[in-house]
Amino acid sequence: MQYSELGDSGLEVSEVGFGAWTVGTDWWGDRSEEDAIEMLQYAVDQGVTYVDTGDVYGHGRSEEIVGRALSEVRDEVTVATKxxxxxYNNPQAGHGEIPKQMNPEYLREAVEKSLERLEMDSVDLLQLHNADVSEITPxxxxxxxxxxEEGKIDATGLALGPSIGWLAEGDLAIEAEFDSVQLVWNVLEQEVGDHFLETIERTGSSTSLIPRVPHSSGILNEQVTPDTELGEGDHRGFRPDAWYETGWEKLEKLRFLEQAGERTMGQAAIAWLLSHDSVASVTPTFRTKADIDEWAAASDVPKLTDEEMARVDELYENDFGIDRDDGMDSLRTSVDGADIESAGLDKLAAD
Structure with a gap:
């Protein structure tokens, strides 16, 4: 495992992190608390020292599990929450989004409650969870x-999602020198990540990027194939059928990234993200110990060559030679499309 600094915070993160959304909810399959704790501890044994959770995952359950799992190695890990x-005042309705509260009074109280569940005096990275640009006030x-200043957090970040977009929000965080911006970014969904790379270069910001969904909801690690039947409640089911069908065709054109015995497609998807200097850590969705074994090793597989990176760029620029709508919605915007227009991504905006 290789390690990077998060922004200029001085915090060290493993290049492959553990997204603890999987251990707090049943959206990625159900597991016992004992199994969840065992998975987290196994990941740490494999060098995964960055653990990313959030208070809303299982309405506090993920934080509680993370706290118990990491209590004996607290000084060896970097823990992030959101x-x-x-x-607290709104029940979860399926996979629907519940109301947000971004006023300082609520956020302070939420942080205190998170620390109680984590059984920690401080959290390394605190991220605002899906805040609109208008909610990130002075x-x-x-x-x-x-x-x-009070020692309750060491670094600040902004976690974007769940839909693709959030350009104005990410730009604000980068320009304000947040230590990190978490975003959906992978070989099949590149526009937003590319835009933030340009913003970082333009501003000279030290903000680190933390990509999630590196395997594009199961396509690039081949856990969702044409024969897969997603179970009821499986979070990946929000993708339309046309998106998966198009994705499988694109996957076949990326097979050149595999190297027998040295680099799997699942590892290549992570290695591609790590090839960008601003990426500090990638958080795949670990479901099993086998996932951890394979993807944690992605930090050490052969780096993608310049030729491989250029070939991926060419494929993406030409939409992999596929002239068919993938059924996905347009980019999300909270500023009436001004961010999309400014980024030159009008073709992805809603009609």
Missing amino acids: VGYDF DVLELLDELE
């Missing part, structure tokens, strides 16, 4: 500074 969704930024 706040901003008011699950008062909220002041609160983040206060929490850092």
Whole structure:
């Protein structure tokens, strides 16, 4: 495992991190608390020292599990959590999004409750969870500074999602020198990641990017194939059939990234992201110990060559030679499309 600094915070993160959304909910398959703790501890044994959770995952359950699993190795790991969704006063309805609360009073109380569940005096990285650009106010930024001064957090980040987009939000965080921006980014969904790379270069910001969904919801690790039947409640089911069908065709054109005995397609998908200097850690969705064995090793597989990177770029620029709609919605915007227009991504905006 290789390690990177998160922004200029001084925090060290493993290049492959553990997205603990999987251990707090049943959206990626159900597991016992004992199995969840065992998975987390196994990941740490494989060198995974960055663990990313959130208060809304299982309405606090993920944080509780993370706290118990890591209690004996607290000084060896970097723990991130997220706040901003008011699950205390709003029940979860399936996979639907619950109301957010981004005022300083609520956020401070949420942080205190997160620390209690984690059984920690401080959290290494605190991320605002899916905050709109209008919600990241001067008062909220002041609160983040206060929490850092009080020793309750060491670094600040912005976690974007779940839909693709959030350009204005990511740009704001980068320009404000947040330590990290978490985003959906992978070989099949590149526009937003590319845009933030340009913003970082333009501003000279030290912000690190933390990609999630590196396997594009199961296509690039081949856990979702034409023969797969997604179970009821499986989070990957939100993708339309046309998107998967198009994705399988694109996967076949990326087979050149595999190297027998040295680099699997699942590892290549992570290695492609790690080839970008601003990427500090990639958080795949671990479901089993076998996933951990394979993907944690992606930090050490042969790096993608310049020729391989160029070939991926060419394929993507030409939409892999596939002239068919994939059924996905247009990019999300909270500023009436001004961010999409400014980024030159109008073709992905809603009609």
